[in-house]
Amino acid sequence: IKVFVKATKPGSRCRKAYHEGEVEIYDRDRFFTVTGERLASSTTGIEARLESLGCVYRAVFGEEEEGNGAGTPQTTPVPKPSSNGHVHLTDDKIIDLASKQRRSGAKFTSLWSGDWNAHFNSASEADSSVVFTLAFYTKDNAQIDRLFRQSGLMRPKWDELHGEQSYGEMTVAKALNKVTKQYKPKGKRKRSRPPAPPPTNPGLPSILIDDVQLSDLTDQALASMIQANTPPAVFVRAGSVSRVMRDENSVPKIETFDRVRMRCRLSEVANFFTLRKGEGGCYEQVGTNPPLSLAENVLAQTTWNLPPLAGIARAPILRHDGTICTQPGYDPPSRLMYCPDPDLKLTPIPEYPDSNEVQACVDILLDVISDFPFADEPSQANALAILFSLLMRPVITGHVPLAIVDAPMQGTGKTLLVTALGTIAVGNVSSESIPSKENDDEWRKKITSILLAASPFVLLDNIPDNTTIDSPSLAAALTTEEWSDRLLGRNNAIRLPSRVVWAATGNNLRVAGDIPRRSYSIRLDANAERPWERTGFKIKGLERHIRAKRGDLLSAALTVVRAWYTNGKPKADVPTLGSFDEWAETVGSILAFAGIDGFLGNLEQTQVVQDEDTQQWTAFFDAWWEEFNSQPVIVDYLCQRLIEDDVHGAHTARALPDALLVHLDVHGVRAGALRRSLGRHLSRLAGRIFNGHKLLNAGIDGHRKIRRWKLAGLLTPHESDNPATNPAQKGLW
Numbered sequence: 031i032k033v034f035v036k037a038t039k040p041g042s043r044c045r046k047a048y049h050e051g052e053v054e055i056y057d058r059d060r061f062f063t064v065t066g067e068r069l070a071s072s073t074t075g076i077e078a079r080l081e082s083l084g085c086v087y088r089a090v091f092g093e094e095e096e097g098n099g100a101g102t103p104q105t106t107p108v109p110k111p112s113s114n115g116h117v118h119l120t121d122d123k124i125i126d127l128a129s130k131q132r133r134s135g136a137k138f139t140s141l142w143s144g145d146w147n148a149h150f151n152s153a154s155e156a157d158s159s160v161v162f163t164l165a166f167y168t169k170d171n172a173q174i175d176r177l178f179r180q181s182g183l184m185r186p187k188w189d190e191l192h193g194e195q196s197y198g199e200m201t202v203a204k205a206l207n208k209v210t211k212q213y214k215p216k217g218k219r220k221r222s223r224p225p226a227p228p229p230t231n232p233g234l235p236s237i238l239i240d241d242v243q244l245s246d247l248t249d250q251a252l253a254s255m256i257q258a259n260t261p262p263a264v265f266v267r268a269g270s271v272s273r274v275m276r277d278e279n280s281v282p283k284i285e286t287f288d289r290v291r292m293r294c295r296l297s298e299v300a301n302f303f304t305l306r307k308g309e310g311g312c313y314e315q316v317g318t319n320p321p322l323s324l325a326e327n328v329l330a331q332t333t334w335n336l337p338p339l340a341g342i343a344r345a346p347i348l349r350h351d352g353t354i355c356t357q358p359g360y361d362p363p364s365r366l367m368y369c370p371d372p373d374l375k376l377t378p379i380p381e382y383p384d385s386n387e388v389q390a391c392v393d394i395l396l397d398v399i400s401d402f403p404f405a406d407e408p409s410q411a412n413a414l415a416i417l418f419s420l421l422m423r424p425v426i427t428g429h430v431p432l433a434i435v436d437a438p439m440q441g442t443g444k445t446l447l448v449t450a451l452g453t454i455a456v457g458n459v460s461s462e463s464i465p466s467k468e469n470d471d472e473w474r475k476k477i478t479s480i481l482l483a484a485s486p487f488v489l490l491d492n493i494p495d496n497t498t499i500d501s502p503s504l505a506a507a508l509t510t511e512e513w514s515d516r517l518l519g520r521n522n523a524i525r526l527p528s529r530v531v532w533a534a535t536g537n538n539l540r541v542a543g544d545i546p547r548r549s550y551s552i553r554l555d556a557n558a559e560r561p562w563e564r565t566g567f568k569i570k571g572l573e574r575h576i577r578a579k580r581g582d583l584l585s586a587a588l589t590v591v592r593a594w595y596t597n598g599k600p601k602a603d604v605p606t607l608g609s610f611d612e613w614a615e616t617v618g619s620i621l622a623f624a625g626i627d628g629f630l631g632n633l634e635q636t637q638v639v640q641d642e643d644t645q646q647w648t649a650f651f652d653a654w655w656e657e658f659n660s661q662p663v664i665v666d667y668l669c670q671r672l673i674e675d676d677v678h679g680a681h682t683a684r685a686l687p688d689a690l691l692v693h694l695d696v697h698g699v700r701a702g703a704l705r706r707s708l709g710r711h712l713s714r715l716a717g718r719i720f721n722g723h724k725l726l727n728a729g730i731d732g733h734r735k736i737r738r739w740k741l742a743g744l745l746t747p748h749e750s751d752n753p754a755t756n757p758a759q760k761g762l763w
Contacts, residue, residue: 035079144182258299265339282369340365352595377585391586405553408631420455428612441562493536500542542643662728
């Protein structure tokens with residue numbers, strides 16, 4: 031119910047619970063929504079009810095103390111309200127306030143002295159202006175009349191009668207009717223501050239930030255971080271402060287600190303205080319937030335005395351001494367953070383597995399991949415090498431090559447194979463697409479983002495059919511211990527450990543450049559027109575099976591590794607793979623120990639088949655040898671013959687590599703481009719051997735002053751010892 035009356039609220043309070051409801055009283059600055067429905071017993075007009083409102087107010091809110099209604103002491107005296115609820119000011123105070131108004135004070139002073147000609151056209155207008163001003167400060171008719179009589183505008187007209195009222199009474203009544211606002215003094219109230227609440231964690235170190243050098247604050251903050259870093263939660267990685275966190279899918283990630291994250295961490299390890307002036311002029315410590323400048327300075331340090339972080343492990347960590355860390359958390363020997371999946375239940379790993387236990391574990395692992403149509407025995411062994419590469423990565427200090435899994439067509443199970451093996455080792459497999467062949471800069475950016483995330487395993491999945499993988503950046507990432515790159519939008523370089531295990535899947539993949547010598551092959555061939563329609567699998571729903579049995583499968587693989595260590599780490603005879611010999615020896619020895627034969631047995635064959643660049647140049651130099659034998663030739667002559675052969679369909683032009691074929695034009699328009707391209711490629715390939723023929727620089731043609739090139743056939747051991755037949759001993763090459 032809403033009741034409207036003419037009155038002024040006699041106190042400062044507005045709302046209070048009353049009996050089972052609530053009472054609210056307002057006399058200004060309020061909007062109400064009304065329905066328009068009126069109680070039948072109420073009047074239609076709004077009437078003056080000041081006394082009644084006062085009774086209601088006192089009944090609801092009680093008597094208020096004089097002053098401000100809350101009993102709060104004030105720094106300056108505040109006028110008391112009059113009987114009608116308005117503030118009462120003395121005559122002198124009203125004149126003083128009106129004269130000091132910023133906008134109208136000068137005008138009021140002039141009128142008050144009787145000088146109205148500069149402001150109005152008549153004295154009556156001046157009278158109204160002064161009375162209206164007085165009505166703002168007091169609503170007392172008698173006081174306004176008394177004040178006006180003291181002004182310079184006072185004259186006999188003020189008391190002249192106009193009907194029942196005098197001119198003065200009419201002027202005052204008009205002012206009080208028009209001027210509804212009332213002066214309110216701005217007395218400053220002294221508010222007492224509540225006592226500072228105690229810190230939530232009183233056991234943390236206390237850091238006072240006032241009047242302390244930033245370097246000293248930084249030392250205190252770092253000391254607090256180190257003290258709270260047990261067990262380790264904050265690390266140093268790639269020259270930055272980092273931490274391990276889990277995303278919404280409970281997948282662990284490495285997160286680099288910025289100033290906001292550092293400020294959050296500082297608030298967790300210490301209580302920060304500042305000084306505040308309290309009662310009686312004494313200072314007290316009150317809680318505050320860590321300054322952002324402090325967070326920035328902590329990050330700007332060059333050393334933090336925090337543990338180093340090499341990466342994240344999703345499986346128990348194998349150490350160099352053959353022990354296996356199964357306790358979640360940071361492992362100092364390996365510098366890895368072991369973050370197992372929440373639902374991983376690991377089968378106990380025997381301390382000293384016997385031969386029967388090892389064979390049972392091998393059978394379990396072979397069952398997982400038994401339904402995949404491996405093209406040969408080496409492909410099956412190489413597939414299991416992916417699993418053991420991931421588990422052995424903490425103890426393999428060198429490099430791990432790229433695993434290339436391909437097949438004649440889609441639906442053969444390439445991605446499923448890699449995903450299954452990767453899931454056993456790391457819980458989940460992150461798939462990436464590859465940039466275009468010509469955009470190695472995008473390769474570099476992708477590699478940097480992968481290494482920043484510290485993913486232990488990356489799958490380059492569903493590479494387009496017949497794609498040639500030829501990325502210098504990928505080749506570099508496979509053989510470098512530390513990757514350096516400049517982050518996007520920043521000038522400083524970042525250095526990251528390169529410990530990722532890489533795999534790629536596609537149909538009839540080809541490799542070129544340095545990739546053939548930095549990869550190994552797993553070939554699947556179902557010998558079926560529609561391989562995706564095959565049935566009769568030993569394990570149905572392989573992905574569900576692996577996730578349900580991951581603890582058993584992971585323990586089986588680690589049991590084989592543990593047995594290899596406890597049996598003295600017997601070494602096996604494995605093919606040589608350049609920069610990856612440590613990996614080949616370690617993984618090949620474990621596979622041989624487990625009775626799995628064929629590891630890298632297809633290495634030479636797959637390198638020849640997949641290295642498309644070498645195949646094309648070999649065919650070209652075979653045609654060269656057939657055409658020119660060991661005769662020295664210049665590039666111009668070669669280009670001329672190639673163009674002529676192309677016109678006549680000769681085999682030399684047909685054997686031209688793709689790198690040169692794009693420049694061949696039967697009309698000779700692109701002969702210059704062909705000559706320059708061939709010259710650059712011959713300089714790049716100088717000294718290499720193709721199918722028993724070595725490309726040599728044959729010196730400068732004495733007549734045309736142009737470089738000549740020739741092929742030299744390799745010698746048998748008997749021929750190489752004979753100076754008469756060995757060009758090297760005769761100083762020719």
